[in-house]
Amino acid sequence: MEAFIDKQLFQFVAAASIFIFLAHRLLLVRKYLRQEYLAQKSVVDQINSYLPQTQCGRCGYKGCLPYARAISRGDAINKCPPGGEPTILKLVDFVNEPGFRLNPAHGVFQPPLAAIIREDECIGCTKCIQACPLDAILGGPKLMHTVISSECTGCDLCIDPCPVDCIDLVLLPTPKPRYWLTPKIQNSRFNTLETDL
Amino acid sequence: MRLVENIIGAMRGKAGTPIPGGIKPPDYKQATLRSRLMPTPIPRELILPLIQHGSTRTKPLVKPGDKVLKYQTIACSEATGIVDLHAPTSGVIRAIENFAIPSPLNKESMCILLESDGFDAEIDHNAITDYCSLSYLELAKLIEEGAIFGLGGEGYLNRLKLSSGKAVKLLIINAAENEPYITADEALLREKAKLVVLGAKILQAACMAEHCVIAIDSNNTDAIEALEQTQLNCPIELIKVAPKYPTGSEKQLIQTITSKEVPSGKYPADIGILMHNVGTAYAAYQAVVEGKPCISRITTLAGPALQTPKNFETLIGTSVDYLLELCGLNQQDHTMTLMGGSLMGVKLARTDVPILKTTSCIIAASNAEFPPPALEQACIRCGFCADACPVSLLPQQLYLYAKCQYYSELISHGLNDCIECGACAYVCPSNIPLVQYYRASKEEIGNQLKNEMSSAQWKQRFQYHQYRAKKDKEASRESKKRGAVAKTDEAVQSAGSTVQNMLPTFSRESAKKEIAAAVDRVRKRKTRLIASSSDENTESSK
Structure with missing residues (x-):
């Protein structure tokens, strides 16, 4: 048991x-x-x-x-x-x-670009709006479209779909020129020594 | 309590702890102190930049052609952190255009061009005699309306300093100038010590500081004498600090007086201390007691290329050229113009630029005293720069990282704590322009940060776009599915979103009817077309 x-x-x-x-x-x-x-x-x-x-x-x-x-x-x-x-x-x-x-x-x-729509020629087809990966284009069907420039990355994806080619890629105006520049080294002898640590 | 003890200790002659490092450059102050402080004659044209504090701008209230009076507000501040702009003299606005502003590059900015009429007619301003009865808020408001910048050279805004909302234990009035050429503060104290002390009292009342001290270089004997004669019977005390560059810098002076260090990335207000320049105290006196906004400042004109270097009470917007001519510029000796001191100042690209509220000094340099920079040699790691650094950084290490653009390492070695005093470049035996490397790297780091911020914004937008696309897809799939299952009108209506509700109601039978009607219409039209074309054919054949 x-x-x-x-x-x-x-x-x-x-x-x-x-x-x-x-x-x-x-x-x-x-x-x-x-x-x-x-x-x-x-x-x-x-x-x-x-x-x-x-x-x-x-x-x-x-x-x-x-x-x-x-x-x-x-x-x-x-x-x-x-x-x-x-x-x-x-x-x-x-x-x-x-x-x-x-x-x-x-x-x-x-250099960084930004898209700009020539607004007179826009026919309001909304094709660029669908192409924009950042929703940076405003507009409605048969209404003029425009790009929100602060959100545009300049990716050029909206250029091809546009049937009337009214979108331009322009160079961004540089907001502020460089104030202080790295000194130019006059002595070229020392140029190569320290640039690659 | 320890803070107060330290102050008292300092007053008894045991001046806190001296800053580490520092340099003692030769003194060139005597030349400008020979003559009395005097106002400049009113120039024919004044250029008044709309830009303030980097990139923020004031909005002009006048149009070209308008007549303005002295002290009249001609541009107002829209954002917080900037002050109004007042007309320094009476005259006519000639233009609001881009003019050159002081910078090492040829930089231009929006400015108001004011042509003076020579009458110097003032707008009404009310003087306040019993300023002691005003509350601290009223005083702070009056000082803000007086459009006072930190007149020490860095241009901190007073309002930011005054209303930071932190309890202030100690107010330091900074008269410790260590730049070898600048004597603006010393001249001001020598001539107007009483007004400066009154201004200091007003500032103390405005920020409700428990203690107030005036810190001054121990070798400014004239100014010390003048201050002692004004009978500082009030709680304001005089502290003499040893002449050593850069003790006059904000954080360094605090360290010297109180033996306290301002933590990295914080403001003196965070440890209960405020610092104002003597020029600011004088401007506060003018703004509160006399009711006059800040339209002028004391500027030193020094340098070996001037025949009579002196201190001027200049109107803001006076051209540098005009001042140089007043002092008898020797064109042959003159090689370059520095703005803001020989060690921390910048070389001006052109001299037809206006005096700003932060311009404490203009130096007309000659080849003898300011030789062109010697050839830059390799760093020999002597360590002189590390000994001279008042912030205890490692300048030679920073130099290497700046040169190979290793920005993360620069930040971890404390580049942001560098006050750009130039002591390291002064002692460097290899003539390396160290400060320029640091300034360039700081600007590059700032640009990178800006890029990173915008890319973070883009990333967020893209993620939201994807989320929205996914939702839309799901919604459309769902509505399709429901449409297939439920064939009645009600089901479609209940499933539909607001957009679908707006569409006309849909059902199989009605659609069938519509399609049949459309097909009928097309058939009829076709037959009509065929008939007409056959008619035409017959007619043409005939």
Whole structure:
């Protein structure tokens, strides 16, 4: 009789311990996956913060966040023309990859632009409004449209859809000329010594 | 309590703790102190910039052709943090256009051009004799209406300083000028010590400070004598600080007097201290007691290229050229013009620029005293600059990071605490223009911050755009699904949003009828067309 009870007790304890073990493992795995996910997310966020957020899509992705995801999975870092070399330099520090020149297939680096609608010629087709990734164009059907210049990133996505070609990309007037300039080094001998730490 | 003890200790001759570092450049003050302080004759034209405090602008209240009187408000402030602009003399507004303003580059800005008529006719202003009976709020308001800038050279606004809402224990009136050429404060104290003391009392009442001291360089003997003769029987005390550049800088003077350091990124008001320049105290006296807004300031005209260097009480907007001519500019010696002192000042790109409320000094330099900058050599890491730095930074390290544009490291090495005093560049044996590197980096960091802010805004907008697109898609899919399931009019109506409610009601049967009617119409038209064309054909064949 005693042996029987012992056997039952033994089975119960064994089953319980196996269950606890498995449950613990499951929790560990879940925690690990969660950490991985958060790490991945923070990496993507970090990369995204280095991108210029013009949302122009010249990298081949629909916006800066998808491109940041692609970089975190190993895509090339030289596909962002609006960011240009400064963005590549920042990303090189982060993803530990050798630096590349900007890939000319995606476009060339240029100073910041902004779109302006020639309002007399606008027919109010709303096609540019649908194309704008930042909702920076105001207007209604058959009514004149206009660009909110403070929100425009100069991504040029509104240029192609316009049926009457009434949108121009213009150079942003620089708000303030540089007041203090870095001194020009007259002694070219010392130029190369300290510029790369 | 410790603060008060320190002050008392300082008064007994144990002047706080001297700042670390600092330099003692040779003194060139005697030349400008020889003659008395005098007002300049009214120039024919005055240029009054609308821009204040970096980029904020005042709105002009006058049009070209208007006649204005002295002290009349000609531009009003719209934003908080800037003050009104008053006409320095009577005359006619000639233009509101872009004119050159003082800067190392050829910078232009919107200015009012006032042509004086020579009568100097004043607008009515009410003098207040019993200013002691006014409350601190009324005093602060009067000072604000007086359009007073911090006249010390950095242009802090008084209102910001006065109404910061923090309890003030100590008000320091700063007369400790250490720049080798500037004597504006000393001249003012020598001539008008009594008025400055009255102004200090007014400022003390306006900010409700418990203590008030006047800090002055111990070698400004004339000014000290004048102050002692005015019988400082009031709680205002005189503190003599050792002459050492840059003790006259705000945070450094506080450290010298109270042995307290203002924390990085904070204002003196955060530790219960306020500091005003003597020029500000004088302007406060004028604004409150005489009812005159600030339209002039004391400016030192110094430099070896001037025959009679002296201190002037100049109207704001007087051209630098005009002042230089008054002092007998020696054209052959004159090589460049500095604004604001020999160590912290900037080289002016052109001299047809106006005097601003912050212009304490104009120096006409010659080759003998201001030789062209020597060739920049490599940093030899001698460490002289670190010894000279009054903020205990590492200038040589900052220089390296500035040169390779390592901005994050610059900030972590305390670039923002650099007061740009120029002591490091003064002692540098390799002639490195260190301050220029720091100023350039500070500006670049500011630009980057601005870019980052705009890109953050774009990011937020893009995220919202995506969220909205997703919602729209879901809504349309849902409405389609519901339309397929519920074929009755009521279902469509209940499912519809406001936009769909506005559309005409839809049902299968009515649609079938409409389509049939449309098809009928088209058929009839077709037959009519065919008939007419056949008629035409027959006619043409005939």
